[in-house]
Amino acid sequence: MRRVLAVVLFLAGCTVGPRYEPPAPPAGATAPLVSLNPQAETTAQPPDAWWRLYNDPLLDAYLEEAFAANTDLKAAEANLAAARAALEGARAGNYPSTGVEAGAVYGRDPATDEILEIVGAKPQTTWIDDTLIDVSYEFDLFGRVRRQVEAARADAAAAEAGRDVFRITVAAETTRAYAQICTLGEQLAVARQSYETVSREAEITRRRRQAGAGSEFDVVRAEALAAQARAAIPPLEGQRRAALFQLAALIGRTPTYAPAEAEACVTPPMLTALIPIGDGAALLKRRPDIRLADRRLAAATARVGLATADLYPRIQLTGFYGGFATDPSDLFRNVGLGWGLGPKISWAFPNQAGPRARVRQAKAGADAALDTFDGAVLQALKETEQALAAYSSELDHREALGESQERARRAFEIAHSQFLAGATPNLDLLTAEQTMLTADAAVAASDTALVQDQINLFKALGGGWKKAG
Numbered sequence: 001m002r003r004v005l006a007v008v009l010f011l012a013g014c015t016v017g018p019r020y021e022p023p024a025p026p027a028g029a030t031a032p033l034v035s036l037n038p039q040a041e042t043t044a045q046p047p048d049a050w051w052r053l054y055n056d057p058l059l060d061a062y063l064e065e066a067f068a069a070n071t072d073l074k075a076a077e078a079n080l081a082a083a084r085a086a087l088e089g090a091r092a093g094n095y096p097s098t099g100v101e102a103g104a105v106y107g108r109d110p111a112t113d114e115i116l117e118i119v120g121a122k123p124q125t126t127w128i129d130d131t132l133i134d135v136s137y138e139f140d141l142f143g144r145v146r147r148q149v150e151a152a153r154a155d156a157a158a159a160e161a162g163r164d165v166f167r168i169t170v171a172a173e174t175t176r177a178y179a180q181i182c183t184l185g186e187q188l189a190v191a192r193q194s195y196e197t198v199s200r201e202a203e204i205t206r207r208r209r210q211a212g213a214g215s216e217f218d219v220v221r222a223e224a225l226a227a228q229a230r231a232a233i234p235p236l237e238g239q240r241r242a243a244l245f246q247l248a249a250l251i252g253r254t255p256t257y258a259p260a261e262a263e264a265c266v267t268p269p270m271l272t273a274l275i276p277i278g279d280g281a282a283l284l285k286r287r288p289d290i291r292l293a294d295r296r297l298a299a300a301t302a303r304v305g306l307a308t309a310d311l312y313p314r315i316q317l318t319g320f321y322g323g324f325a326t327d328p329s330d331l332f333r334n335v336g337l338g339w340g341l342g343p344k345i346s347w348a349f350p351n352q353a354g355p356r357a358r359v360r361q362a363k364a365g366a367d368a369a370l371d372t373f374d375g376a377v378l379q380a381l382k383e384t385e386q387a388l389a390a391y392s393s394e395l396d397h398r399e400a401l402g403e404s405q406e407r408a409r410r411a412f413e414i415a416h417s418q419f420l421a422g423a424t425p426n427l428d429l430l431t432a433e434q435t436m437l438t439a440d441a442a443v444a445a446s447d448t449a450l451v452q453d454q455i456n457l458f459k460a461l462g463g464g465w466k467k468a469g
Contacts, residue, residue, distance in 0.1 A: 015143030016312070017305020020150075020298045023370060025377050030281035035388035040395055044276035048466040050458040051175050054269040058262065059178050062251055066174040069252025073170050076163040083152075083159035090152035093145040096137040101322075104129045109326075132322030136344070139316070144309035147302045154299035161295055164288035164465035170250065171464030176455050177247035178262060178269075183448035184240040185266030190444045191236055194437045195229040201416070201433060202226045205426060218426040225430060229437060268447045271454065275391075277461060283384060284377060287462035293369070293376040300362070300369040307362040310355040313347040380462070387457040394453050398446040401439065408432075408439035 032043065047053070051063055067073065105128050113123040140146055202222035208214040240263070248258035284290055319341040348355050415432035418424035458464070 014141065015146055015305060017143070017147060017308040018301055018366075020301040022294065023297065023373055025284060026374060028280075029284060029377055029381060030279070032279045033277060033283075033384060033388060035385045035392065036277065037388065037392040037395070040274060040392060041277045041388065042274045043279060045278045045282055046276040046458070046461050046463050048463045050461070050463045051171065053271055053273070053275075055272065056269055058265070059175065059269065062174055062178055062247065062259070062262075063171060065251040066170050067167065070166075070170045070250060071252065073163070073166050076159075076166040080156070080159040080163050083156040087149070087152040087156045090145075090149045093138065093148060094140075096135055099134040100132070101134070102131045126326045128324070128326055129328050130322065130324045132320055134318070134320050136316050136318040138314065141315060142309040142312045143305060144314065147305035147309060151299045151302035151306060154295045154302060158292050158295035158299060161288045161292035165292060167465040168288065168459060168462060172455055172459035174247065174250045175269075175458075176452065177243050177250055178265070179451045179455065180243040180448070181240060181247065181262050182265040183268045183444070183451055184236055184243060185263070186268060186447060187441070187444040188233065188236045188240065189266055190440045191229070191232045194440055195226065195233065198222070198226045198229045198433055198437065201429065204420075213422070214426060221426070221430055225433060232441070268451045275454070275457065277384075277388070277457070280381065283380060283462065287380050288465050289462075290373070290376050290380055293373040297366065297369040297373050300366040304359065304362040304366050307355065307359040310348065310358065311352060313345050313349075316344040316346075318342065318344045380460070383460040384457070387453065387460040391450070391453040391457050394446065394449050398443070398450055401443045401446050405436075405439040405443050408436040412436040 036043065049063075051059055106125070107128065108123060108125050109128050138145060202219070202225070205214060205219050205222040209216065209219050244258050244260075244262060245255050247262060248255055251259070253259070278286075319339070321339040323337050412432040412435070415424050415429045419426065419429040
């Protein structure tokens, strides 16, 4: 008996199937980021609440509201709660399972009738009561329960990482919507100023025509340019309203309660310092999508062991205790009492085609999870490098556009003065006007692109998922 017990205890410490080992990232994944621009970024570790680098209290308030009210984030929290509940259910396998049954039926019982016949009594219809307590405990000889708990724990961690991915998205998209409202405000201001400028020049052209100093063609051409400038305003207004409703949805509000105060912002959010980006090693630790892929791989590996355990016998100790009688008072007396205790063995043998197929299926799932992990690492590095490259090139683009804008404005001022003095034809003035309008619009559009590139970079860096406090 002692030897049997020793064998059982030894086997209870066994766990079949592969052990999970964190996969090594691809070569070069932990190296410094190759697209670092020292003029715009630093290797310092980025803060989690990266949006605070803009020093905009209104933006900070919108982010707090979004984290509390965003519907996608609430759904992710619910999924996490479900995964944690599943983990608790899996852990229950470490303990005996119990059940209680109690009932009463009105009728005739063959066993009772047989007893009555033996004593010479007639069979009778009566109430039959029963109460039964069932207990069973599985000896986890091959780690089936342990692997089940391991997989459930990894699933819960994966759900948490998935929730964090949503937090990053909510942070980035809320900031993006607010920034779009601000940058479209700037573009609207530029478009309206351009319309006022060309309208004023068109009025000057009309007056010169009335004084006999110009032609009707000059007037029509100037008015056409004014109409073109006016036509640029409505689309920007519509885009700004759309961005406002986008922000409302992200912070959990209906369009009726859209944050109208955001429309007061007419300048792009500005950074006052270099962007901290860290390095590749820190990036891989920070991004929750990589953590999500890692935990899914851990769960898939555990399920290989779970499937492998089904190739071996499952041994349980089962027992019951209860009563069966026609009189409730006899349920727990010797006349109606019953109990039992003994082992139970279940084994899919000798036909193991089904369990072995499930093992192959689990191994294929683990291989796919490993490939997904490698893909997540490559995707993270690609997104970050692309965001760095796009931001750096847009900075150069914005600098060149700024120089072009200054020269276009100076050219317009010269053409305007010479036109009033009669030294420059109307066509040259209109050309200078058109060039200046194009340059102003291009600068405003570049300001928009710069902010969006910054947000793309912060999102790629993986910040925004840690809860404050």
